[in-house]
Amino acid sequence: MVAEPEGPEPEGEGPEQAEGPGQSGRKPTSDEAHSAFAPPTVPARPEPPAEEHPTSEFAVPAGVAPPGTSEEDQPTSEFATPTGVAETAGAAETEGSAFAPPSTYSARHSPPAFTPAEGVPLVTLTKDAPWQDRMRTMLRMPVGERPVPEAVQRHEEGGPAVPRVLDLTLRIGELLLAGGEGAEDVEAAMFAISRSYGLDRCEPTVTFTLLSITYQPSLVDDPVTANRTVRRRATDYTRLAAVFRLVHDISSPESEVSLEEAYRRLAEIRRNRHPYSGWVLTVASGLLAGAASVLVGGDVLVFLAAAVSAMLGDRLAWVCAGRGLPEFYQFVAAALAPAAMAVALTLSPLDVRASAVITGGLFALIPGRALVAGVQDGLTGFYITAAARLLEVGYLIVAIVIGVLSVLYLGLALGAGLTPETALHSVERPEVQLLAAMALSLCFAVLLQQERNTVLLVTLNGGVAWSVYGALALTADIPTVAATAIAAGLVGLFGQMLSRYRYASALPYVTAAIGPLLPGSATYFGLLAIARGELNNGLASLSKAAALALAIAIGVNLGSEMFRLFLRVPGVGEPAPRRKAAKRTRGF
Template identity: 70%
Template sequence: MVPHTDHGPAGHCRPGTGGRVAEGEASGTEDRKPKSDEAHSAFAVPDGVGVEPEATEEDQPTSEFSVPDGLASVAVEPEGSAFATPHTYSAAQSPPAYTGPAFPVSLTKDSLWQDRMRTMLRMPVDVRPVPEPSQKIAVESGPAVGRVLDLTLRIGELLLAGGEGAEDVEAAMFAVARSYGLDRCEPTVTFTLLSISYQPSLVDDPVSANRTVRRRGTDYNRLSAVFRLVNDISAHELEISLEDAYRRLAEIRRNRHPYPGWMLTAAAGLLAGAASTLVGGGVLVFFAAALGAVLGDRLAWICAGRGLPEFYQFVVAAMPPAAMGVALKLVEPDVRSSAVITGGLFALLPGRALVAAVQDGLTGYYITASARLLEVMYFFIGIIMGVLVVLYIGLQFGSSPRPEEALQITQRPALQIAASIVLVFTFAILLQQERSTVWIVALNGGVAWTVYGALHYAGEVPAVPSTAIAAGLVGLFGQLLSRHRVSSALPFVTAAIGPLLPGSATYYGLLLIAENRLNEGLASLTNAVAVALAIAIGVNLGSETSRLFMRIPGAASAAKRRAAKRTRGF
């Protein structure tokens, strides 16, 4: 075969190479073709244009940030971290910290810890004063951050489980943390979750911890004990170590209820009987209402022991009082059976949860307030379902209740005042209140009902404003009593609003719904909700009024507490 002798472009095979040709060889002069006129580079200098001489170093522009002549000998500080301690700073002679604008508040040691902590929580973080730890802490080791945070969360858990408002729980947690030297801490409280974060310094990682409230119950005796513990920890004249605080907290958890179970059941029956007398019932109605409430309480305890949710417990507890009222109406048509059912409703209406929900909403804790209002709604729906089922069955058996008699309350001032005092007394026992405060709360409730009766019956003021005014007095007196005893305000407020609860309006609306008069029934239930909200707002307004105008011990006359929180809407 004749070898192929084509002289192709560089990189192709030529005869005798065996298919391997080096790159350098392909660029030889013997294989290079002359370039045409069109093969010039687009960046080449055109013909006829002279080439300028190369610019010298003096002609080049200099940087605006370069060191000027004559200053080259100055030593330049090497660039370091933005979080490093400045070389001009010393711990012994530190510059004064920025404190921000002055707030007209008093944070003296003589003030109650509730006022001091609530005031600092309402301040921006950068203007809070540096704390003076109430408890002695080893300087070389510093505070035990993990144990302090755990103790703070455990105390907050007991307060939140006892029904305390979110702001008061945060104030207590803040007080405990600052008393043990943790100043840069932020507590956060929601409906079932408590969390707290601590920032040791600007360059250290934050430490966070949280705790979930699984079970909630009403025990104001335990609540008062926790408040005393927080007060002792915050006091400068007392020295309570972490071990002592843990020991006292364990004793509070193990503390038994001040009243046995049989007394609680008897108190529930006596409360329903007193409530039936309050709305116009007689002796027979009193015992029927008491028996129905006792049966409902026992059934609710059985359901709780079986692990049923609280919603079903309210449904079951509402049935026996309604059944007693229907049965009494079938046997004695002339008896006031509506008072039996109304008395049973007084023992079930969730006034405590409603007051706490509205208080959280008015103080800016909207998530917790929404959750508590939803809880109140579920409880209220459970009561409605239990009563409606019994009323519907009673109508099928020929029971002919008169809805109008539920609102026709006979005015018996002396008997009604006595019944209101008994109602509050038994309500305080159901709330597991301290024995020494039961009589004080009963007197507060009697005064509240007297004011309501004077405004509504004698003065013919509508029910909603009369209830709000009476509840405001309850909140005012409750706050004064709590400050006098350095305790929570809930034990002095919750039971005292018992006579003001809208039992009659609730029963009237349910009975109308059972008779298929939906529009009138819903209107009556709406009125009951308005009365309940008036109670909650009145209690909160009375408490805030006492804080606003009361002089703080040890404070100057010009230094008064700001009632507004955070902003005024802008």
């Protein structure tokens, strides 16, 4: 063993390398003896004297307090709680649901709320009442105030199939709207279907050509919206009655109609043919025109002339429809034949009342169905649909005016002696005119493709309308417009009673019954006066025709509303649930 040379301790060696007690003569442990993962031993460097410490020129001088120790140098937020003020427990409100009541709300110390003097009415829906009244009542209520629905029809365990229910609702609403049903009744039917299958938060919307329905599962879920466009309109009251029966069965708890069964019945309704063929409709239009000509004073010859001209006009309109021409030109073509027949009879040596021939032809063309539906939609608050329906009526009337005036101008140029004549002679033969009015209603019902078991009822309703009108206007000397409105009101009242008895639509019992009240003669005399150059008389007569048409529409709607106002639940004897009015505007 070689001894280490004596000398001063090398600078930089730490105490680990110095010889201590009990370690004299031992060789220091080599660095290779340590683990590769152990931190290397760093020898302690002796602390230099104070004067040898290098200082930064940015260092804080000795005796000066470092920054941040004084209160003025510590920046604080203006929203921070001052020192010495204890934080209130729960002052910071945790974020929660938007629909949860605030933490400061207390049911015992709730803010005062306005309560009407009569209290908040409790809405009760009687199951014995017709589904139309129950659905109208709920549709006019806010969503939060509607009673919780009881699903009438069973569905899958996972809940109702929302897309299929919405699709079925739209398809049924399309058939009703295309058949001429009012917008309010279409919305009520759509709401009844969706509610019967368990979709309570539904909002149906009906316009003239678009149907839409929105379903929202809850207040925090995204809504589901579906819509359907009505492109074709066909007058078939048999199909309309079948759809009403389907809606009644779906909304009734006594019958079980699954979604598959409802789709099957809807497909059958679509596939069913019209109860009357095209030639039967042509003959019915001719008989309608003949009955209308007798109603305004015509004889047998006038009856035959009006019937033949109306059938020719109907066939001409069918030809135009087969060529794809719009309905406007179809009405122009249909109005040409009666006017041409009247001019030809005037130029002939026969003594024929030409005015009765043209008036009878106009009775078969005046769009009374669309007029009644348009005014009803306006009175119930569906202004967009009402404006569209009335615009359609305006176009059809303009088409009739063009067709008749073009022939009248030609007849006057040829020297036809067309002069205004008395329209009605009800005092001389009331029995004949009553039979003519009933025949007119019957033919009108056939043109509307009504069910055969409803034709007799609507024929009797038309006879009642004409009897009341004749008694008021011709016997009691009541103004024509007022007498027409009263007679139309009775038609609406009886039609609503018959529809509730059969759980069907009121249109089949109302539309054909107002046929004898249509302003055919006033329309003809107005057009004749314009053709003769008497503009003031013509406009006055056309204004009277418009007033009579509005009286018919308003009377029908008022009669229906009066029946609903005093409706009593069958077998209970209590008034039906109060139906809230459609408060759209208040006038201030």
